[in-house]
Amino acid sequence: MQDSGGSSSGLPKRFEWESVEASCLERWNLASASRASEGEPFSMVVPPPNITGRLHMGHALNLTIQDVAARYRRMQGRDVLWIPGIDHAGIAAQNVVERQLRAEGVDYKSLGRDAFVERVWRWKESIGSGILDQIRRLGASLSWDHERFTMDPGFSRAVREVFVRLYEDGALYRAERMIHWCPRCLTALSDVEVTHQDRDGELYFIRYVDAERPEDSLVVATTRPETVVADLALAVNPEDDRYVAWVGRRVRVPMTDRTIPVVTDTTVDPGFGTGVLKITPSHSMVDFEIGQRHGLGALSVIDERGIMNAQAGPLSGLPLEKARVRAVEVLDSVESLVRREPHKNAIGVCYRCQTEVEPRLSLQWFVRMAPLAARAREAVAAEEIRFFPDNWEKTYFEWIDNIRDWCISRQIWWGHRIPAWTCQDCHHLSVLRNDPEVCPHCGGVNLIQDPDVLDTWFSSALWPFATMGWPEETPDLRRFYPTNLLVTGFDILFFWVARMIMMGLYLTDRVPFRDIYIHALVRDEFGQKMTKSRGNVVDPLELMERFGTDAFRLSLALLATPGRDIRLSVERVEAARNFVSKLWSAFRYISLVVPPGTPSLDDLASCRGIANRWILSELARLQTAYREAMESYRYDEGALLVYRFTWSLFCDWYLEATKGDFERDPSDPLRIETAGTLVTVGSILLDLAHPVMPFVTEELSRLFEFSNGCTGTGESPVLAGRIPEGWGEPFDRIRSMVGSVRQTRSVMKIPPTQEITSALVLLSPDAGDPAALWPFLERLGKLSRSADPSLKGLRAPFRDGYLVLGLGGLVDFSREADRLEKEILKLGEKIAEVSGRLSREDFVRKAPPEVVEKDRGLVVTLEEERKGLEVALDQVRAFLGETP
């Protein structure tokens, strides 16, 4: 690069991200093993993806945000630990392997427990690090030497320790309770594992006749006629005058030969249906409670698979759906069905398989939540933990304040086995850290371990500290716990976030993390949730391959406005790709004009070039705004700032404005200064862009041998405070002059390439030195300086002067006249608005003086501007007169 000609080819013409990404990834994997343990620690744990998973948009967004945080902190010199890992995903994984077996014609039950679990492990090994590899490709700079699995030996020990400790503290109990049961997964679920779906159903009105006087009857409205056979009472509200006479009487249950009492309960809503509620304690949460209050006992008619059992009379042997149809037929045939009407209601379904859940009475393990929740509430209330955005606090409190005990036992095989043994001899229940040989109570050898496993989320709740070696007092725990930041989606706020807080406080006496960044859901371009059944799932890997990973990450970062769902469209990724190209080509240009090894500016204060001063002052502003955005987790804003600076200021103005400098002699001081400025700005800019676009920025930094954060070879200087006030002004004036010329040029349809002879007239001494202005006007406005001081032509006005464009009579001036008229009208409206405000006595008296001052100044400026335009318009009209 000896001269500005093309003797050197510079960078490749296009950013070849395929190969660049590959070599970066290789380097990073090597680098992660040797983390420097200096600097203030900064730690995060990744939300462990399910072992069953494949990288989806949610992961991509989640990891991009975390990686931006990690890289940003790393560049600040922090010692970053970001722990990767995978969740064993109990029910989900069990389902996958069950399906595989079924495809082979094998019922998993017939395999037996040990063989089945073995099979799941084998499957786990066969997937290998599938999803983690995909995470790597995203550029996520995790601490790979810290990878964990929720069922690895250390983690399993931690889980068992927690279980035992909770039990010993009385925070854990086993009891027979109503729980949500999935008849397909054949296991209990916790409250949060049940999601609600609105379904169109029917309300059936059923007649129950008086046991003594068959002519009297009550009508009950129900959505579940199949449970009539399990009715143990009818209930009315004690305040309900319509039914006072019925209380204490007995009615006959249709389809059976049983009679049941009519009772009162205040929870019955007189306004719903007929005001009479049928009570089936075994198959409804509410009814169970009412049943308890009235000592009704239990009658179960549905088995664990959702099939009506022998107690179900005419419905016996039917699955629930068919049982309902049958029940209606039977009721109708015995004239018990009064009528039916359409009815919408929300039914609970299993979050793993969408099967309707059944309330079911069974023996399960529960965590007593109230005490844990109290501390968890306090931690957030006292701002030991902060939500970003903070409105999630409300949702969090809402749940915490209405917490119910957590059912943690699952009737599946894949997961952490519950460490509880029952002695067959003395019936003593032992909960133990180590598998027992004999009963600790009686010494008997007939011990049977509880067959259940723990809710997957029970182990997930330990993630922030168990991954660091808890319950051991490890160096990692001492140095990195509590973690600084948790990044996750709102959909697992209760499943995961709240429980980590509770367990963290309970077990480590400290919050597990300080800040929680809650991000939104990624939807498709129409705002629909991406689901397999809709077929609108966009594969992140596909987008990465098509547009490059940097572009993909940038598009996510730009779209990640807090508190708002993201609509991802290919166009947005395309736009981001265009930006990456732009960035690349800008640096290609630099490589063509700046000799290799050019140092940064060593003394900013001695910088003289108008454009150089301007870009430095703009960069200083960018740095400040960027820092503010990044520190408040506004990564979207940080990315946008970089985007705008790069494209609209650096490329559109600065690079164009300084091209002339490189036509000067290589030893020219301005040329040298501009080269130094390019290096300074370029290097800092790459650092700012690096957290979001790690590949392209590192590649460019390496090619240019910058000592900056991208390559880990230096730190970017902070410009704020080092750039004198007003350094940007002269070039800003040039920008407005050029803008005016370009407008006129465009309206007159003069090709951008056609040079126009012009004269510069400055009306104010602050407007600048013509000799300094002309080189920029020539280049940016494609003007040539006229020697004729009385040059005639169109005026392109600006704040304190105008340019005379010597166009001759060759063009159509009426267009320019139209434009100017429009412009003048617009300005007039604005002036009227502001001066109208100023003429109101109220405003001048009550508004802050600086606001009034600003408006006064504004009117003056606007009027000056208008005057310039008016003169220009006169000029055009004169031309129009001359050239009819």
Place this chain on the structure above:
RNA sequence: AGGCGGAUAGCUCAGUCGGUAGAGCGCAGCUCUUACACAGCUGUUGUCGCGGGUUCGAUCCCCGCUCCGCCUACCA
């Protein structure tokens, strides 16, 4: 039923600690000017959801309403 979020240019969305309303995409015109056509220049469009209130001034704050999304909830 309660809670949260949204309603701003044709589309997707920023934004304003209350004081001349922005970007990307699109559209129109002119340009292949050796960094970039994945580009440049210029232009284009807004009762800032509706109704009140506070204020000198509201798109922004407060109250109410309408629509859209989501979450929580034992209305059978």
